[in-house]
Amino acid sequence: MKLSAELKAFQGRIGYDFKQPELLLRAVTHSSKSSPTREDNQRLEFLGDRVLGLVMSEALLERDKGASEGQLAPRFNALVRKEACADVAKDIDLGAVLKLGRSEQMSGGRRKLALLGDAMEAVIAAVYLDADFETAKAMVLRLWGSRVDSVDADARDPKTALQEWAQARKQTPPSYAEVSRSGPDHAPVFTISVTLQSGESEQATAASKRLAQQAAAKTLLERLTQA
Structure with a gap:
């Protein structure tokens, strides 16, 4: 052919x-x-x-x-x-x-x-x-x-890394919630929030729930580890 x-x-x-x-x-x-x-x-x-x-x-x-x-x-x-x-x-x-x-x-x-x-x-x-x-x-x-x-020397998934951070401090696993969804059905945009038992939270927006969760977890973990 x-x-x-x-x-x-x-x-x-x-x-x-x-x-x-x-x-x-x-x-x-x-x-x-x-x-x-x-x-x-x-x-x-x-x-x-x-x-x-x-x-x-x-x-x-x-x-x-x-x-x-x-x-x-x-x-x-x-x-x-x-x-x-x-x-x-x-x-x-x-x-x-x-x-x-x-x-x-x-x-x-x-x-x-x-x-x-x-x-x-x-x-x-x-x-x-x-x-x-x-x-x-x-x-x-x-x-x-x-x-x-x-590739990062520590390339752990941000969600996994945040969960390990929380567990090391005797906290329950982080919780994720959909804040909003916009855009057409073929190209949705999700805003997701992540919240720790201690009250700290962040949110992020991406083209899939998974990516938004990862971005939110990464942002929160960076803030917590730089504090």
Whole structure:
């Protein structure tokens, strides 16, 4: 099969030309666009998640030979979580080549964090299957770039870090509440508050509840630890 001009350009952005172009087409096909003659990218996403995990595990071990498992785990999580995959997907404009059903197109699917992250993992799997692990690894490290070297030494999820801070002071876990939701259904904006048993609180706004919770927790923890 022949790739469209858009997918050929996408190959240039990831630095890899497929010998089996049908793998790339499957990697960018969302379930909303699948049919009996067109597979979606869900199985590739499953595989790509594992390939990405092995790549990052090796990279982190190589870059810090003295780090403990407790230090490596949060760094690993920061590099492989869906937000990180989606950020890389945005860098290479993966959203522009996604094959989406009409409903997903109308609801802003090309910008959705989950869809972009899943498709990024599927692309990794497609390269792995089309070539080999080393080729997929080289592409991942190239696309993730400085993220690997600059990942915070303590990359714990802010919600986890805040909860540990509270527990160390004999407080109950922080509570989160939705303050407001605005924007259209396809691009909602959430404002979330976080409150500790001792009364301290902060709030933050983001494009998903999870991101808003993390941002609020981070802001509160920074204020508490700098006080």
